[in-house]
Amino acid sequence: MNVFRDAVAAEWMKVRTLRSTWAFLAGGVATTALGALILFSLVQSYDAATPADRANFETADPTVVTMPFVMFFIGAIGAMLITSEYTTRSIGPALLAVPQRRLLLGAKATVAGLVGLGCGALFALLAFADARLVLGDRPKPINPWPQWTGAIPTILCAALIVLVTCLVAMGLGAIVRSTAAALTTLGALVLVAPIFAHFLPTVWQLRLASILLPNLTPQLAGSDHPYLLSQGGAAAVTAAYVLIALTAGAVSFSRRDA
Amino acid sequence: MGSMIELKELTKRYGDTTAVDRLSFEVRPGVVTGFLGPNGAGKSTTMRMMLGLHRPTAGVALIGGRRYDEIRHPLHEVGAVLDADAAHPGRSAFTHLACLARSNGIGKARVNAVLDQVGLAAVAHKRVGGFSLGMRQRLGIAGALLGDPAVVLLDEPVNGLDAAGIRWIRSTLRSLAAEGRTVLLSSHLMSEMAVTVDRVLIIGKGRLIEDTSVAEMRDRFERDVLVRTPRTAELTGVLTRLGATVTRTGDGDLVTVGVDAPAIGDAAAAASIPVHGLTPRSATLEDVYLEMTNEAAEYRAVAEGDRR
Structure with a gap:
């Protein structure tokens, strides 16, 4: 598959030579740093609290705080793989070079997947390292992982969910074609919807929250969480996200005139 | 002949509007062919259909006997510039071309060679966003030449260029045709075509009005x-x-x-x-052209009137 391999290599070169890619990565780093600061101040107030109060502290899982933002930033890189070309009209030359639409979208999805998985793993590990450094061997409930091995499923699933977000964002980009629209929708999906869910009646709150991308991480990992899905259910919802986004993106990308 | 362009009954409709109406013609190698018509005549739509960017409602456009989107690594066979502004302004000329080249298995040495050929070697690592229109046109043409293609298509290549730029494009196209390539360029300016092309295809309102040589056209009128x-x-x-x-x-x-x-x-x-x-x-070619395209417009108005 020479043609596909060359297309992937070209998309990889494109993503590397886009300034926005590096800006979004910097956004991910800043978020992680901010998350570490918040965690640090939380631990300070924990240490000052009485033993009774300590038992009421929420779990200080850094992936809950930082990963939605990481999902947004890394997803944005995936969306920009397509929208940057429509916005600058360089989609024309791109399609002249690789006129097989599905093949081109496949190459973009491959790169989005690689970026999503790589960055997802990197930022999940950074968040985990934060937690280990700041929480040390403090007990539950504030420390989600008194044993570091307990964090492995969460890290893997967090990385997987970033990958999925990146693919979903790329599919969105293929549908809306505009950077502004794609990033707004992505932000609504991973950052705003979880807040919005809180305003629903409790039953619906849980039903909606359970299928939101950021909340799929604990459900996939099977860790302590308030949501409704089993690990298998969460895996099915995750797969549905990818399938729907890529199918809709492929249909839009191959049917419409460029 | 692997570099012939053939259109068969190519049609594009947007709702009730017919932008391109059963267009059939051939473009042969070794000469510069002009694709001429007033603004809105359907030139760009036709070229975009030839290149697989727009889907025809009916009919087919073949380059070397195949639809464009059936060609693997097409930059080796067809080079096209549809839009001078079609490069990401944040990339350098070199990276813009290198991304295109990579997708078709073309190496970086060739990227440098085409940049040199179009006179952009000195600004190869400058951002495209800072380029003048003339430089962006040259960059577009560099992209079209990457794969040393036998077919070159250019949409309104002289639009907005200064005299030096226009002269450069003319001589570039002439030498491409002299090397035996098929060269098709569109324009809405007859005066430009008269000095650049050998054959003209004139369209108005999406229909082919004339397929002739510039010399024939002069004689006839x-x-x-x-x-x-x-x-x-x-x-x-x-x-x-x-x-x-x-x-x-x-x-x-x-x-x-x-x-x-x-x-x-x-x-x-x-x-x-x-x-x-x-x-x-x-008559000046300009007069002839205006006369022809006006007739097309009138024919159209009458035909639509009849239908009601």
Whole structure:
């Protein structure tokens, strides 16, 4: 598959030579740093609290705080793989070079997947390292992982969910074609919807929250969480996200005139 | 012939509007072919359909016998510039071309070679966002030449260029055709085409009006012959007897319609009337073109009126 391999290599070169890619990565780093600061101040107030109060502290899982933002930033890189070309009209030359639409979208999805998985793993590990450094061997409930091995499923699933977000964002980009629209929708999906869910009646709150991308991480990992899905259910919802986004993106990308 | 372009009944409709209407023609290698029509005639839509960017409602466009989107690594066979602004402004000229080249298995040495060929080597690592229109046109053409293709398509390549840029494009296209390539360029300016192309395809309202050579077009629209003679009255009599319609200009020259220049010369010689000047005059290509495309517009208006 020479043609596909060359297309992937070209998309990889494109993503590397886009300034926005590096800006979004910097956004991910800043978020992680901010998350570490918040965690640090939380631990300070924990240490000052009485033993009774300590038992009421929420779990200080850094992936809950930082990963939605990481999902947004890394997803944005995936969306920009397509929208940057429509916005600058360089989609024309791109399609002249690789006129097989599905093949081109496949190459973009491959790169989005690689970026999503790589960055997802990197930022999940950074968040985990934060937690280990700041929480040390403090007990539950504030420390989600008194044993570091307990964090492995969460890290893997967090990385997987970033990958999925990146693919979903790329599919969105293929549908809306505009950077502004794609990033707004992505932000609504991973950052705003979880807040919005809180305003629903409790039953619906849980039903909606359970299928939101950021909340799929604990459900996939099977860790302590308030949501409704089993690990298998969460895996099915995750797969549905990818399938729907890529199918809709492929249909839009191959049917419409460029 | 692997580099022939063939359109068969190519049609594009947007709702009730027919942008391109059963267009059929061939573009042959070795000459520069002009694709001419007023703004909105369907030139860009046609070219975008040839290149698989727009889907035809009906019909097919083939390049070397295949649809464009059936060609693997197409930059090796077809080079095209549809839009001078089609590069990401944040990338350098080099990275813009390198991304395109990579997708078709073309190496970085070739990227440098085409940048050199179009005169952008000095600014290869500058951002495209800072380029002038002329530089961006050159960058587009560099992209089209990456794969050393046998077919080159350019949409309105001289739009907005200065004199030096226009001259550069002209000579570039001429040398590409001289190398045996198929060269098709679109324009809405007949004056530009007259000096650049060998053949013209004229479309109006999405239909093919004319498929001819520039020379043929000039001949066909020869209008009259301007004759200068000291003995105007006598020559007028001779020419009128030949069946010509003769009128006099303010300068005392004769404008003759209906007889060609050799016949006038022969008749004057037979009657021993001296002739000081004999000038066949044709409509300017610009006039001819405007006349043709206006007819298309009128035809269209009538046809639509009939339907109601």
